[in-house]
Amino acid sequence: MQKKLAFIFPGQGSQTVAMLSDFENNEIVQNTFKEASQALGYDVWQLVSQGPAEKLNQTNYTQPALLTASVALWRLWVSISTIKPSIIAGHSLGEYSALVCANVLSLSDAVQLVEKRGEFMQTSVPEGIGAMAAVIGLADDAIISACNDAAQGQVVSAVNFNSPGQVVIAGHKEAVTRAGELCKAAGAKRVLPLPVSVPSHCALMKDAADKLAIEFEKINFSTPDLLVVNNVDVIAQAEVSEIKKALIKQLYSPVRWTEIVESFAAQGVTQIVEVGPGKVLQGLIKRIDKSINCVSLNDNLSLEKAQELVKE
Structure with a gap:
């Protein structure tokens, strides 16, 4: 071994x-x-x-x-x-x-x-309710903060810490969109919606x-x-x-x-x-x-x- x-x-x-x-x-x-x-x-x-x-x-x-x-x-x-x-x-x-x-x-x-x-x-989660997006080029803590601010009673969180500068977020579709906009405003290079129907690894x-x-x-x-x-x-x-x-x-x-x-x-x-x-x-x-x-x-x-x- x-x-x-x-x-x-x-x-x-x-x-x-x-x-x-x-x-x-x-x-x-x-x-x-x-x-x-x-x-x-x-x-x-x-x-x-x-x-x-x-x-x-x-x-x-x-x-x-x-x-x-x-x-x-x-x-x-x-x-x-x-x-x-x-x-x-x-x-x-x-x-x-x-x-x-x-x-x-x-x-x-x-x-x-x-x-x-x-x-x-x-x-x-019925199709169309949830979403996932990859956030490129933003620190983990800034992404977590953006998700907290974007939730507004819905679910959105960082779900895949894949590598430094590549984190996936998931949750309710509208909340993911809001979090994505906040991530861009905080300096993310890109926010890429993922072609999935299931918001994995979130609440x-x-x-x-x-x-x-x-x-x-x-x-x-x-x-x-x-x-x-x-x-x-x-x-x-x-x-x-x-x-x-x-x-x-x-x-x-x-x-x-x-x-x-x-x-x-x-x-x-x-x-x-x-x-x-x-x-x-x-x-x-x-x-x-x-x-x-x-x-x-x-x-x-x-x-x-x-x-x-x-x-x-």
Whole structure:
């Protein structure tokens, strides 16, 4: 086990039709997708390989698809390398991927759980009521202050601390618009509305979290065999009860990604592998700590690069 290696798992937004296409004939990857398909009752590989994108981008399909993709890549890595990370974490949904890889949840249970997570998130806030926006180039405290001033009886808060100078806000649509204007007035370079229908990680998700907590009681959680740093407290919990609490709270609390990466660096992590589609987290790592080398593992070429990185 490498002392200076961490693995990270992406969240929603990293999915694309034809992701993992390099592994169409890889037995480990295909068996992982078959396992997920059996649990969900539909062909997950067909959805990710052929789309349509509109369906893949619906959160109750996105979440199981991304989780399966990340777990498939993790299993592929374990099959070809004896080198394992000393610590792992996932961004939002990616925390569930990390917990499967740490043997806290089975893949079958996890895909069904995140499918429900997506359904609960979608139904808890009717479409058109909530919004999210990325605020670029403004200090965290100024964004938090703008949200407090903009609320006016509604919900708006900073929900993703992705990297210094990149924070996502979420809440009621009108309140998000007001907060965005205040952020611009305070000096933000840009405020970009995000194309999502669900205002994740804010107080509007409390109802979804309560429903998810009920589902947790139907599923077996095991003690992790890898350190998994959570989004909510930036702590690697060993107790199953605490892992559950953190996952429930995660749905209506901020993702503290900048602090997670900083905690890795403080523990001596110098190499990170992003396990899953896209390179979103790799981009964030560069903005948080340039001394950390990060590669994204999602095709044959990047698999080779990841193997080279961990040998250094």
